[in-house]
Amino acid sequence: MNTFRFDQHSKRPIPLDPHFTPIILGNHAFEKAVKSSTHAIKIGIALERNQGQISTFYAMIFGDEDNQHEANYRYVERLIKTLLWTKGGFRIYLSCPRDLGMYIKSVYHEEGARAFDVRFMSRVYDQPFEIKLTDFHHLPQTYELTKPIGRHMNGCRIGFDAGGSDRKVSAVIDGETVFSEEVVWHPKLMENPDYHLAGIKESIYRAASHLPRIDGIGVSAAGVYVDNEVKIASLFIKVPDDLFEQKVKRLFIDLAHELGDVPIEVANDGDVTALAGAMSKNVGRVMGIAMGTSEAAGYVDQEGHITGWLNELAFVPIDYHAHAMVDEWSGDRGCGVKYFSQDAIIKLAEAGGIRFDASLSPAEKLKSVQKMMEHQDPVAQEIYETMGVYLGYGVAYYASFYDIEHVLVLGRVLSGKGGEMMIDRANHLLHDEFPDLAKRITIELPDEKSRRVGQSIAAASLPEIKKRG
Numbered sequence: 001m002n003t004f005r006f007d008q009h010s011k012r013p014i015p016l017d018p019h020f021t022p023i024i025l026g027n028h029a030f031e032k033a034v035k036s037s038t039h040a041i042k043i044g045i046a047l048e049r050n051q052g053q054i055s056t057f058y059a060m061i062f063g064d065e066d067n068q069h070e071a072n073y074r075y076v077e078r079l080i081k082t083l084l085w086t087k088g089g090f091r092i093y094l095s096c097p098r099d100l101g102m103y104i105k106s107v108y109h110e111e112g113a114r115a116f117d118v119r120f121m122s123r124v125y126d127q128p129f130e131i132k133l134t135d136f137h138h139l140p141q142t143y144e145l146t147k148p149i150g151r152h153m154n155g156c157r158i159g160f161d162a163g164g165s166d167r168k169v170s171a172v173i174d175g176e177t178v179f180s181e182e183v184v185w186h187p188k189l190m191e192n193p194d195y196h197l198a199g200i201k202e203s204i205y206r207a208a209s210h211l212p213r214i215d216g217i218g219v220s221a222a223g224v225y226v227d228n229e230v231k232i233a234s235l236f237i238k239v240p241d242d243l244f245e246q247k248v249k250r251l252f253i254d255l256a257h258e259l260g261d262v263p264i265e266v267a268n269d270g271d272v273t274a275l276a277g278a279m280s281k282n283v284g285r286v287m288g289i290a291m292g293t294s295e296a297a298g299y300v301d302q303e304g305h306i307t308g309w310l311n312e313l314a315f316v317p318i319d320y321h322a323h324a325m326v327d328e329w330s331g332d333r334g335c336g337v338k339y340f341s342q343d344a345i346i347k348l349a350e351a352g353g354i355r356f357d358a359s360l361s362p363a364e365k366l367k368s369v370q371k372m373m374e375h376q377d378p379v380a381q382e383i384y385e386t387m388g389v390y391l392g393y394g395v396a397y398y399a400s401f402y403d404i405e406h407v408l409v410l411g412r413v414l415s416g417k418g419g420e421m422m423i424d425r426a427n428h429l430l431h432d433e434f435p436d437l438a439k440r441i442t443i444e445l446p447d448e449k450s451r452r453v454g455q456s457i458a459a460a461s462l463p464e465i466k467k468r469g
Contacts (some may be wrong), residue, residue, distance in 0.1 A: 001441065002259060003068070003070070003071070004029075004062075004071035004075060005296055006021065006026035006034070006035055006071075006075075006311075006320045007021050007321070007360040008020055008025035008026045008028070008029045008320075009022075010022055010025070010389060010393065010431065011025075011433060012389055013383055014204070014350045014385075014386050014389055015384045015386075016348045016352050016353045016382050016383060017348065017351065017386055019045065019321045019323065019324075020319055020321065020358075020389070020390070021106060021319055021320040021321040021324075022318065022320075022393035022396075022397070023078065023317055023318050023319060023320050023334070023393075023397055024393055024397040025049070025181060025307075025319045025320075025351075025393070025398045025401070027307070027397075027400075030071065030075050031060065032216045033062075034060050034061060034062055035060070037062055037063065037066050038059045038065030039040055039062065039064070039065040039066050040061065040062065040063055040066075041058055041060070041061060041062075041063045041097070042058060042059070043053065043058070043059055043060075043094070043095060043096040043097075043100070043334050044056065044057070044059055044093075044094070044095035044096070044136055044139045045057045045058075045059070045076075045079070045083060045092065045094060045095075045245075046057050046092070046093040046139050046141075046142075046448075047078060047083055047084065047087050047088070047089030047091070047092055048089055048090065048091040048092075048093070048140065049087070049090065049125060049308070049310075050125055050226070051145060051308075052143060053143055053145055054140045054141065054142055054143045054176060055087040055089070055138065055142060055144065055145055055306060055309075056081065056141055056142045057083055057137065057170070059076070059079060059080075059271050059439075059463070060076075061075065061076065061096075064097070067091070069099065069100075069155050069204035070133065070466065071111055072100055073100065073103050073104065076079045076096070076322075077103065077104060077107055078102075078320075079102060080092065080108070080281065080319055080455035081117070081315075081332070082316050082317065082397075082401065082402070082412055083115070083154075083315070083343050084117055084121065084310075084315070085117075085310060085312045085313065085314075085315040085316045086122065086207070086308030086310065086311060086312075086316060086363070086401050086402070087310060087401075088121070088123075088125070088288050088308075088312075089121060089125075089129070089310050090121050090122060090125040090127040090129050090130075090132075091129070091130050092104075092108070092132070093132050093133055093134050093138075093139055093140055094129045094132070094133050094136055094255065095133075095136045095139045096133075096136065096140075098133070100300065101131075101133040102460050104131060105131045105133075105464070106130055106299075111447045112302065116330040116331055116332070117315075117330065120232060120433075121311075123231060123232055123403050124226070124231045124232060124310070126383050128226075128317065131166075131218075133395045139457070141170075141349060141450075144307065144308070145236030145273070145308055146301060146303065146306065146308065147305055147306060147308070148304065148305050149266075149271065149275055149300075149306045149313055149462065150218070150265075150272075150275045150277060150279070150306065150461040150462045151275075151304075152175060152182075152216075152461050152463065152464050152465060153172070153175035153331075153461055154174060154175075154215075154465060155173075155174065155215035155216060155451050155459040155465045156173050156211040156212060156213050156214060156215045157171075157172045157214075157215060157216050157217070157218065157461070157463070157465075158171055158172075158203060158204060158208060158211070158216075158217045158218070158362065158460060159172060159218050159219075159220070159400050159455075159457050159458070159459035159461070159462075160203060160207075160217065160218070160219045160454040160456060160459060161185070161219075161220040161221070161272070161455040161456040161459055161462025162199070162200065162219065162220070162221035162222070162224065162235055162236065162269075162293055163222070163269070163293070164187065164188055164235065164292055164293030164294060165184065165185075165292060165293055165363045165412065166183060166184050166185065167182070167183050167185055167199060167203050167345075168180070168181070168182045168183075168203075168455065168456040169181055169203040169204065169207045169456055170207065170410045170456040170457050170459075170460055171207040171210040172206070172457060172460045176449070177457060178209055178210050178211070179206075179209070180456065181206060181326050181445065183186065183199070183202075183203060183374075183444075185199050186190075186239055187235040187236070187320050187416070187465045188235065188238065188281065188293065190238055190239075191239060191290060192239075192243075193239050193241065193244070193247040193251075193361060194238075194247075195234060196235065196248070196251075197247065197367065197384045200251070201255065202309075204217065204255065204259075207249065208259070208437065210304070214259055214260070214463045215262065215263070215465045215469070216261045216262055216263040216264065216265075216423065216460075216462075216463035216464075217252075217255075217256060217262055217263070217264045217265075217269070217458060217460075217463065218264070218265050218266075218267070218329060218459040218460045218461060218462030218463050219252055219264065219265070219266040219462070220250070220267060220269045220272035220273075220455055220456065220458070220459035220462075221233060221235060221259065221266065221268070221269055222234050222235060222268070222270075222294060222296050222306070223235065223236075223268065223271050223419075224268065225266045225268060226266060226269065228252055228253050228256075228265065228266045229233070229249055229250055229252075229253065230244075230248050230249050230251065230252070230266075231249075231293060233248075234293075234294055234329075236248050237329070238248070238374055250296065251406070251459055252264055252266050256376065262415050263340055263463040263464065263465055263466075264463060265462035265463040265464075266462075267295070267306075267462055268298060268311065268458070269290060269296045270289070270290060270296040270297040270298030270299075270311050270313075270453065271286055271298030271299070271300070271306050271311065271347055271397070272288075272458050272462070273288025273289070273290045273296065273297075273408065273410060273455065273458075274286045274287060274288035274297075274298035274299050274300040274408065274459075275288075275298070275300060275306075275458050276288065276408070276446070276455060276458035277300075277331075277406060277408035277446070278300045279458060280446070280459070281406065283404040283405070283406060284301055284302040284303060284304045284405075285300070285301065285302050285403055285404055285406065286299070286405070286406045286407075286408060287299050287395075287398065287402055287404050287406070288300075288405045288407075288408045288409075288410070289313070289340065289407065289408070289409045289410075289411075290409075290410055290411040290455075291341055291342075291409065291410075291411035291412070291413035291414060292342065292411040292413065293338045293341060293342060293362070293363075294314050294337050294340065294341050295314040295336045295337050295339075295341050296314070297311050297312070297313035297314075297341035297413075298311050299311055299402055299404075301401065301403070303330055303344065310422070313325070313340075314335065314336050314337040315330055315332070315336070315337070315338045315446075316335060316336050316397075317332070317333075317334045317335050317336075318334060318336055318339055318390070318397055320334065320335060321333075321337065322347070324338070325338040325347060326338075331350070336394065339387075339390040339394065339412045340391070340394065340413070342362050342363065342365070342366040342412065342413055344390065345365070345369050345383060345387070345413060346362060346365050346366070346369075348382075348383040349365070349369050349379070349380075349383055351447070352379040352381060353382060354369070355458030356371075361465075363412070367415065369383060369418070370415055370418055373416055373417050373418040373421075374416060374417060379419065381392060381421065382386045383418070384417075384418040384419075384421040385421065385422075385425050386424045387413075387418075387423065387424060387425075388423070388424065388426045388429065389425035389427075389429060390421040390427025391422060391425075391443065392424050392425065392426040392427070392428075392433075392434075392443075393429065395407055395426065395437075395441065395442070395443055396430065396432065396433075397432045399441060404440075404441050405440055405441060405442070406441075406442055407441060407442065408444060408445075408453075409422075409423060409443060409444070409445060410445065410446050414445060419445055420445070423443055423444060423445055425444050427442070430443070
C-alpha cells in the first residue's frame, strides 16, 4: 500500500491560499482508506476533566499490516488535539497499539511538541496532565454534566463584555437597556494588570451610575473561567504570572464584593455568544463563533444548557498543510485562530498584494480592508470569499464533535459587506460539498433581534437573582 497522504486540497479554488488543506477532507480520506482495509483496528480515547466528567470517543485506524504508522500518528494526534480543545481535560486514557500510545505520550509532554497544551490544561484544571495507556475494558465511559445558563432578565443588571480590542457594557432594568457603551482598549499589549482593572472598573461603574441599584453582574470574556475565577485569558497574556495570581485571578469576585457582594457570573464569551443566539431565536443546538482579535466559540445544547466543555476552538486545527500559519501562543500550525480572526484577514490581504502602513494596528488594518470591500475592491472580495471557504470547511469539521443546527457568527471581522459574502460562501460550500450537513445546519449573522440582545446584554442575564423579600 502506498503511504497515505492527508493533502486533500479544497475542491474550490482559493487564489489567496492555494495550499489550504481542510482537515475535514483529509480525515474523510483517511477514514475511507481505513474502511477499505481488512486490517483496521478500533481505538478509544477518553478525556477526564473537572467533577469527574468524561468524554469518550472511538475511531478506526490502520492495522500493523497496513504499514501506515505515520498516517495513524498524524490522524490521532490531530484528533486528540481537537478533543482537548473542544472538550477539555487533564487526563487522557488511550486504548490503542503501544507504539501509537508512546508516540502520543512523547508529543503531549512538558518537553514535547504540545507542551503548551499540557501546561494550559494543567493550569485550567489545577491537576497535573497525564496520558494513561489502557485497554478497552478499563476505558472510562462518557459522563457529562450540563447546566442552565443565563436568560434571567429581572432586576437591575450590568452586563460587561471584555473583548480584545474594545470593552462593552450595558445597564439593564427588567430586560430593557437603559445604558450601553463601547470603549476601545488594548489589554493584550499591557503587562501591568492595573490597566485592565482600571478599564473594567470604569465601564462597570459608568453602567452602575444609570441604575437605582445593582442586583447582579454578568461578565462575558475570552478565556477560561471556573467558579468566577480567571484561569487563563488572552486579555492578560502579557501579565506576569505573579501579578496574575495577585491581581487578576479573583478580580471579578473582588469587584462584586466591592460593589456590595452582588451576585456575579463570569462566562466564556463564546458561550455567551451562543446564549445570545439561543435567546433571540428560542432554540437549542447553537454554536456561537466570535471573530475578532482571536476566535471565540461556545455551544448551547438542545436543552439550552452549556456543556462544561472547553470550546476553545481557536486552538482546534482546521488545516493539515505542513506550512500553515503558526499560532504564536501555542506554537502549533493550522489552528482556527489564524483562520477566523483579524489575523486571517491581514494574512490574506498581504497574500493579495495589499501593503499596510507599518504604524497601523491589526484592528485598523481590518478596517481598511472593510473599507475596500465597501467599494467592491476585487482583492477584498477574494479575501472574504476565502474566509467563507475557511468557515464552511471549519463548520463541517466542528459538526463531527458538536450536535449543531444553528451557527451564529459575529464579531468585528463580520462587519459590513464582507461578512455577508463570507456567510453566503460558507453556506454554499456546505450545500455543495456536505449536503447532509446543509440540511440541518444554517450559518448566519445575527438578525436584528440578536443584535438587540447583544453580547453584553446576554451577559447581563447570566446571574440568577433571588427575589427580594
